[in-house]
Amino acid sequence: MDTCLVAGGAGFIGAHLCKALLDKNLKVISIDNFISSSKGKIKDLEKNPNFSFINRDITKPLPDKIKANFVFHLASPASPNHHSKISYHALPLETMLANTTGTMRLLEFSQKQNAKFLFTSSSEIYGDPLEHPQTEEYRGNTSTTGPRSVYDESKRFGETIVAYFVRSKNVDARIARIFNTYGPGMMKEDKRMIVEFITQALEKRPLTVFGDGNQTRSLCFVEDLVEGLIKLMFSPDTKGEIVNLGSPEELSVLEYANLIKKLTNSDSEIVLSESLPIDDPHKRKPDVSKAKRLLDWEPRIKLEDGLQRTIEYFRSL
Numbered sequence: 001m002d003t004c005l006v007a008g009g010a011g012f013i014g015a016h017l018c019k020a021l022l023d024k025n026l027k028v029i030s031i032d033n034f035i036s037s038s039k040g041k042i043k044d045l046e047k048n049p050n051f052s053f054i055n056r057d058i059t060k061p062l063p064d065k066i067k068a069n070f071v072f073h074l075a076s077p078a079s080p081n082h083h084s085k086i087s088y089h090a091l092p093l094e095t096m097l098a099n100t101t102g103t104m105r106l107l108e109f110s111q112k113q114n115a116k117f118l119f120t121s122s123s124e125i126y127g128d129p130l131e132h133p134q135t136e137e138y139r140g141n142t143s144t145t146g147p148r149s150v151y152d153e154s155k156r157f158g159e160t161i162v163a164y165f166v167r168s169k170n171v172d173a174r175i176a177r178i179f180n181t182y183g184p185g186m187m188k189e190d191k192r193m194i195v196e197f198i199t200q201a202l203e204k205r206p207l208t209v210f211g212d213g214n215q216t217r218s219l220c221f222v223e224d225l226v227e228g229l230i231k232l233m234f235s236p237d238t239k240g241e242i243v244n245l246g247s248p249e250e251l252s253v254l255e256y257a258n259l260i261k262k263l264t265n266s267d268s269e270i271v272l273s274e275s276l277p278i279d280d281p282h283k284r285k286p287d288v289s290k291a292k293r294l295l296d297w298e299p300r301i302k303l304e305d306g307l308q309r310t311i312e313y314f315r316s317l
């Protein structure tokens, strides 16, 4: 039986990925240090005999006794919200190290074990994009020193490390550039847009929108995203490839706020409360034609259905 190592396997996307891999009858070793997650998510997974968990920092070399054929690297804080204690703003050094040193450690491990490797990069590497929608060829518009740089520049350098290991060490590695993803299992403390709007609506508080709300976002439901990650790892001819994974359905932030208000039957007002955070992207929308061509993948779950399931999850907490 093949074994998948999932670094960041206790996180939002990581826990969904572990479950999907177990459902495919693969063995899963999840490694996490809970820096931006909690122990809750692995409880259900631990009931499966094919699942094991290691509490460890992936920036330290992995012991040789761990064996795996497939290595998924999802270990990095991901929330951009300044007010979140688990955001990359709150954990800047940890974020930079996880995406750089951590990526190198996991690639060294993959090289030794002859394992296939997947790095989760981000649409943040496109920065505030000057091309729309973003294809994988677009080189981005980021700041090396701005407040978001601890995340987007470390993802960019993480990609550079992956490309080096493919080119010079012949490691069978690939890169997923993930666009905004949402779904059940997100943490309230995460404070990303969807989490904030849903909790504000359910708690009958005003929905707070940054800026004028005309900035756009494209949101992918987590189950679709996880299917894309699995296809990218297991499909032939993906060595060295970079693939955008996300939803091309683009809405303004104000439209998301109104949709969530409708789906939660909320009377909350929508308040344009703060100016836009520095370097906040005005537009984000993936071109997913490469994923369609290479992986036969595109998101399937409709936005309203995905939001409904996410709202149910937050109601149940």
Ligand SMILES: NC(=O)c1ccc[n+]([C@@H]2O[C@H](COP(=O)([O-])OP(=O)(O)OC[C@H]3O[C@@H](n4cnc5c(N)ncnc54)[C@H](O)[C@@H]3O)[C@@H](O)[C@H]2O)c1
Pocket (backbone or CB within 6 Å): 007, 008, 009, 010, 011, 012, 013, 014, 031, 032, 033, 034, 035, 036, 037, 038, 056, 057, 058, 059, 073, 074, 075, 076, 077, 078, 079, 094, 098, 102, 120, 121, 122, 123, 177, 178, 179, 180, 181, 182
């Ligand atoms: N969620 C999104 O919309 C999104 C978008 C683009 C990219 N991504 C990327 O996908 C991956 C997963 O994101 P997520 O939303 O599930 O984030 P998350 O914060 O929920 O999960 C990340 C997990 O990695 C763990 N971790 C961080 N540093 C670690 C370290 N040094 N050693 C061991 N474990 C460590 C955290 O404790 C957490 O459990 C990240 O690499 C993120 O950058 C996510």
